[in-house]
Amino acid sequence: MAERCPHMNFSANVQVARLEDIGRFAADVRIHCTECGLPFQFLGLEPGLDLQGARVSVDGLEARLAICPQGEEPSPMDNIMIKIGAAGVKRHG
Numbered sequence: 001m002a003e004r005c006p007h008m009n010f011s012a013n014v015q016v017a018r019l020e021d022i023g024r025f026a027a028d029v030r031i032h033c034t035e036c037g038l039p040f041q042f043l044g045l046e047p048g049l050d051l052q053g054a055r056v057s058v059d060g061l062e063a064r065l066a067i068c069p070q071g072e073e074p075s076p077m078d079n080i081m082i083k084i085g086a087a088g089v090k091r092h093g
């Protein structure tokens with residue numbers, strides 16, 4: 001019996017899709033061990049498709065990530081600044 005692979009080296013494949021009819025973009029990510037070829041499962045994501053978030057294929061092997069060009073949606077940092085701004089306004093009100 002072969003020794004268990006310690007999974008030391010990886011290859012990632014990212015396919016970026018442009019959904020022309022709805023003007024959205026998505027990145028589909030797959031990762032496998034280059035030594036033994038075993039694919040890796042993505043954890044903590046709901047199965048399905050969400051063009052505003054992250055989902056995973058039903059076998060868990062393909063992460064489906066909604067993406068957009070920088071600046072088209074608020075970044076996490078933008079959202080923090082908006083919240084801080086809103087809290088500041090509240091304090092003075």
Ligand SMILES: [Zn+2]
Binds near residue numbers: 033034
């Ligand atoms: Zn391996």
